[in-house]
């Protein structure tokens with residue numbers, strides 16, 4: 001009896017502290033919301049930022065540790081409070097940029113992102129939380145920012161930056177930070193900054209590397225001066241397929257915030273004609289001296305051919321997102337659905353399941369019956385892997401009673417690389433290996449997880 | 460013809476395509492930036508997809524791909540830097 005009473009009392013105490021925590025959280029969110037400009041789904045014209053000429057006592061206390069810097073001082077702080085900054089992308093770079101700019105007291109902070117918060121964002125996008133999953137990133141970031149410094153005017157934009165809205169938006173801000181995750185957006189932001197005369201503090205990160213340059217600032221180059229032609233889409237690796245260690249964009253975003261603050265306070269940036277590279281694995285920074293802006297540049301040159309914004313997805317041949325593209329390289333006959341493959345697996349018909357993902361992904365999860373030969377090994381005809389393939393195919397051929405082609409099913413994460421592998425394997429069939437009948441599994445292992453086995457991990 | 464040993468550093472996609480982060484190569488001391496790039500492409504044919512986007516830096520300074528001659532010295536650092544776009 002005593003035990004039951006004790007247990008109930010304990011449970012009650014736990015519940016009460018949960019309620020207190022929930023109330024606190026709610027109060028914080030409500031407080032955050034109250035000072036926010038509401039979520040913008042389209043670009044509107046904001047009233048001009050109210051100009052400050054002096055600091056009040058609260059400002060003096062809040063910013064005292066940076067006011068003590070001779071490089072900044074009261075004059076610099078007042079200048080920062082009169083500046084508006086647009087952060088394009090509230091992801092791995094945008095979160096630390098927004099956080100430090102808000103902490104430092106910029107006047108107005110535009111936060112733009114089209115996506116919603118997902119669990120796989122949280123390792124690097126440090127303003128978002130488990131509680132804001134599913135919310136627009138712009139709103140989630142703005143709420144976090146307004147809890148940090150309610151004196152900053154925060155404008156969340158839940159929209160896709162486009163040729164139609166970019167100029168109207170960017171001309172309302174003094175400085176732009178490119179924290180985007182894809183090539184078309186980088187060209188769009190660059191051109192819009194050149195056409196409106198705004199300095200562009202741009203950074204990027206992938207895996208354990210980062211880059212930073214300030215474009216279109218005091219005679220320095222623009223993004224197009226450095227990269228006149230966009231990269232072929234198939235050479236672009238984004239964070240969702242190449243991976244990124246969360247702290248690396250964190251470091252680059254902090255450097256971006258620093259350069260924005262230097263420009264805002266009139267100190268000027270150190271990277272107007274420099275490309276800063278960070279190699280997190282080696283722990284090394286390198287700075288490459290760049291040329292000034294180029295007379296023949298298509299947008300910032302002497303006789304520009306780009307005088308208005310373009311269709312950047314068309315220009316780059318890729319979509320303005322870091323989500324994976326869906327390839328369609330094969331015919332219907334060369335493909336099976338996950339349901340069809342499940343039936344083959346259940347029938348115990350002899351076949352080979354070839355997983356063409358890199359080993360690091362196979363270590364995350366795989367189907368037990370598969371063998372792993374990465375696509376890159378097939379492309380480079382890596383000897384040990386070709387031998388493995390050849391031996392496995394000829395073993396299967398011996399097990400099969402009839403003298404038909406050995407069925408080979410190719411799988412990867414989403415069903416893009418598997419199609420490339422099918423094309424390669426068809427060329428190898430009857431040459432490097434015995435005759436095989438190759439098909440790919442549509443949608444890959446993520447389709448398997450979605451439609452066949454919900455316990456299979458997704459990443 | 461004088462040759463020099465230079466150290467080539469590969470970043471981002473170029474490290475992936477060559478499978479290397481760095482290597483020492485021997486090249487003529489008087490060579491155009493375009494010839495230097497072609498030399499790297501010959502060693503690593505897969506680099507060719509980067510040709511139109513790559514930033515090539517010699518002694519930490521950008522050099523445009525073209526006919527203008529470089530004067531390389533023993534131990535010079537050549538960096539191959541494709542753009543990153545992620546964030």
Ligand SMILES: [Zn+2]
Pocket residue numbers: 221222223224225226293294297298299300301
């Ligand atoms: Zn330019």
